[in-house]
Amino acid sequence: MWGGRFAEGPSAVMREINASIPFDQRLWRQDIAGSRAHVAMLGRQGIVSGEDVVAIDAGLAQIAAEYEQSGPPVDLALEDIHMTVESRLADIVGPAAGRLHTARSRNDQVATDFRLWVRDAMDAVHQGLEALQRALLARAEEHAATIMPGFTHLQVAQPVTLGHHLMAWYEMVARDRSRFADARARLNRCPLGSAALAGTGFRIDRADTARALGFDAPTDNSLDSVSDRDFALDYLMAATQCSLHLSRMAEEFVIWASQPFGFIRLPDAYSTGSSIMPQKRNPDAAELVRGHSGRIAGCMTALVMTMKGLPLAYSKDMQDDKPPVFEAHDLLALSIAAISGMVETTRFVPERMRAAAESGFSTATDLADWLVREGGVPFREAHHITGRAVKLAESEGVMLANLPLVALQAIDARIDDRVFTVLSVDASVASRTSHGGTAPDQVRARIAAARAGLDGAA
Numbered sequence: 001m002w003g004g005r006f007a008e009g010p011s012a013v014m015r016e017i018n019a020s021i022p023f024d025q026r027l028w029r030q031d032i033a034g035s036r037a038h039v040a041m042l043g044r045q046g047i048v049s050g051e052d053v054v055a056i057d058a059g060l061a062q063i064a065a066e067y068e069q070s071g072p073p074v075d076l077a078l079e080d081i082h083m084t085v086e087s088r089l090a091d092i093v094g095p096a097a098g099r100l101h102t103a104r105s106r107n108d109q110v111a112t113d114f115r116l117w118v119r120d121a122m123d124a125v126h127q128g129l130e131a132l133q134r135a136l137l138a139r140a141e142e143h144a145a146t147i148m149p150g151f152t153h154l155q156v157a158q159p160v161t162l163g164h165h166l167m168a169w170y171e172m173v174a175r176d177r178s179r180f181a182d183a184r185a186r187l188n189r190c191p192l193g194s195a196a197l198a199g200t201g202f203r204i205d206r207a208d209t210a211r212a213l214g215f216d217a218p219t220d221n222s223l224d225s226v227s228d229r230d231f232a233l234d235y236l237m238a239a240t241q242c243s244l245h246l247s248r249m250a251e252e253f254v255i256w257a258s259q260p261f262g263f264i265r266l267p268d269a270y271s272t273g274s275s276i277m278p279q280k281r282n283p284d285a286a287e288l289v290r291g292h293s294g295r296i297a298g299c300m301t302a303l304v305m306t307m308k309g310l311p312l313a314y315s316k317d318m319q320d321d322k323p324p325v326f327e328a329h330d331l332l333a334l335s336i337a338a339i340s341g342m343v344e345t346t347r348f349v350p351e352r353m354r355a356a357a358e359s360g361f362s363t364a365t366d367l368a369d370w371l372v373r374e375g376g377v378p379f380r381e382a383h384h385i386t387g388r389a390v391k392l393a394e395s396e397g398v399m400l401a402n403l404p405l406v407a408l409q410a411i412d413a414r415i416d417d418r419v420f421t422v423l424s425v426d427a428s429v430a431s432r433t434s435h436g437g438t439a440p441d442q443v444r445a446r447i448a449a450a451r452a453g454l455d456g457a458a
Contacts, residue, residue, distance in 0.1 A: 019076040020319050026326060027081050028072050030116035032064045034109065034192060035085065037212035039100055041205055047103065052096045059092040060085070081113075082106050103204050105196035107226040107314045112192040114322065116213065118235050121329045122184045128336040129177045129242070133170055133454060135343040140166040141447050145440040147425050148263065148353035149362055154255075156360030159425040162348060164438040167446055169249055174450075176242040183234035190215035191225035197313035198222055227313040229303070232325050236300035239332045240293075246335045247293035250286040253342055257283045262352040267345040270338065285338045292331040299324035299331075357425045361390045361400055366422045366431065375414040385412045399423075 036057055043053035063085055078084045090097040144163035149156040190210035193200065199222040206218035219225040256263035266283055274280035302324045306317055364386050371382035388411045393400050401423035408415045421427055433439045436446070 015076050018079060018316075020080045020322070021072070021074050021076065021078060021084055023323050023326060024081045024110075025072045025074065025084070027110075027113045027117050027322075028067050028085065029064070030113040030120075031081050031085055031109070032060050032067075033116065034112045034209075034213060035100055036060050037209045038104060038192060040212065041208045042099075042102055044208065045203055045205055047202055047204070048099050052099050055093045055096050056089065056100050059089045059097065062092055063088050080106070080110075082109055103195065103200045103202040104192065105194075105226070107196050108191050108194040108222075111194070111226050111228070112190060112213070114229075114325075115187055115191065115231055118231055118325065119184060119187055119214075121325075122180050122187070122235060125239070125242070125329075125332060125336070126177055126180055126184075128333060128340070129173050129180075130454065132336055132340045132343065133173050133177075133450070135340050136166050136170045136173070137447055137451050137454075139343055139348075140164075140170065140443065143348060143350075144443045144447065145429075146348065146350045146353065147357050147429060148350075149357040149360070150438070156356065156362050158365055159357040159362050159428050160432075160438040161429055161440060161443055162350075162353060163440070163443040163447070166343075167443060167450075169245075170450060172245040172248075173242075176238065176245060179238040179241060180235075183231065183238050186234060187231035188214075188216045189219045190217070191219045191228075193218065194222035194225035197226050223313045227310070227318075229307055229318060229321050232321055233300070233303055233307065235325060236296075236303055236328055239328045240297045240300045243293035243296040243332055243335060246339050247290045249339055250289040250335075253286040253346070254283050254290070257281075257286075261356070263349055263356070265347045265349065266342065267347070269345065270342050285342060289335045289338050292335050296328045296331050299328035354425070358399060361393060363400055363423050363425060363428045364390050366428045367400060367419065370419050370422045371412070371414065374418065375412075377412075377414065 039048060039053055039056045039060075042048040043050055048056075066088075072081060072084055075084065078087055086097060086100065089100065140163040142163075143166065144161060146162040147159055148162045148165060150158045150160035150165070190206065190213055192209045192213070193204050193206040210216070210218045219228075253264065253266065255261055257266050266281070266286075270283070270285040272282045272284040274282065303321060306320050310317055367389060368379065368382040368386040371377040371385060372379050375382075377385070389400060389403065389408060392407060392411065393403050396403070401420060405415070405417055405420075408419065422431065430439055433442060436442070
């Protein structure tokens with residue numbers, strides 16, 4: 001490729017450090033799609049003859065069929081997927097293959113290929129997250145009224161329902177999907193035709209190739225077009241946030257599966273055993289999802305560091321933009337699939353959840369609220385009265401609901417027997433009817449609205 005300018009070939013070290021085909025071979029579908037759109041436009045603009053367009057397009061279709069069967073060859077001498085495709089095209093159609101690169105550079109070619117790949121990756125993640133949302137909806141509906149403890153500081157705080165907790169996960173995933181959707185909208189401009197950095201003197205139609213490749217429009221500045229990797233950073237940042245959410249879910253699976261909690265029993269398909277302890281049932285899938293989040297965040301940091309000091313337009317550093325995106329995508333796809341599988345197949349243990357909710361005086365806030373609502377007591381005073389009641393119940397080794405009325409009235413005479421209607425975990429959960437609250441009716445309403453939203457968007 002450099003024969004016109006260089007008298008000698010590259011050293012073995014230069015050949016190895018310069019080659020990207022070991023990883024950018026993943027772009028072959030996008031590279032061939034971009035080339036077919038480009039040559040079709042060149043033909044319509046009269047830049048390449050119709051005969052050559054037909055030959056080049058047929059050759060590219062043949063290469064696609066070959067690569068679909070056995071993948072692209074890895075030849076370091078050809079450097080990258082673009083030259084690998086072009087070299088094979090020359091084998092098939094002869095010198096006419098050289099016309100394909102008219103009015104483009106590898107700079108705008110790789111920028112287009114990479115955008116197409118990241119767009120496909122975003123679409124795949126979007127579908128995976130929708131499947132996770134639907135799994136969460138199904139399990140939340142099943143457990144809309146199943147009592148469990150809500151925690152702060154990992155201490156029992158107030159009773160909630162399992163359905164409410166699963167719908168909290170749903171909301172996290174919904175925000176993740178929105179981030180990928182926003183990033184996709186920004187990405188969807190086509191750099192093809194920007195050439196090396198300054199555009200081209202050929203009378204090309206960039207809007208034509210943009211439409212053919214499913215972009216909304218061509219990019220507006222050729223310098224920015226070939227140097228921009230914001231779309232890759234957007235993907236990695238959205239992937240990092242998503243992986244953090246998946247990691248938090250995974251951590252709760254790990255905690256809930258432990259014997260002291262016993263809230264869930266993970267299926268065999270997402271558990272492993274021990275090489276020495278026969279009784280062990282380890283939540284390895286969840287732990288690996290938790291671990292993957294660190295690697296995905298590392299991929300994001302790697303590309304941020306690569307891009308942080310680069311001048312316009314293209315620098316060879318940007319060849320390192322793809323490995324972190326590819327790695328993050330593979331890890332994220334696995335994590336989404338693992339969490340979805342666990343949500344779908346985990347067996348919840350309601351009796352253990354209820355027992356935990358009934359411990360730790362989780363209805364104390366309900367007593368304080370009752371004093372405010374029925375006794376006209378200022379909340380801070382009600383908080384103090386409730387604290388005394390909790391202290392008494394703790395010393396007696398009973399739940400608040402099991403304290404005798406006379407003992408409660410000894411703490412504050414304004415308490416009467418109506419208080420026992422709010423001190424059970426069922427009454428507590430049922431009372432939380434504010435929008436977004438944990439009352440089963442509220443949970444079911446949110447499930448119905450969420451499912452309608454998903455169905456409407458499908």
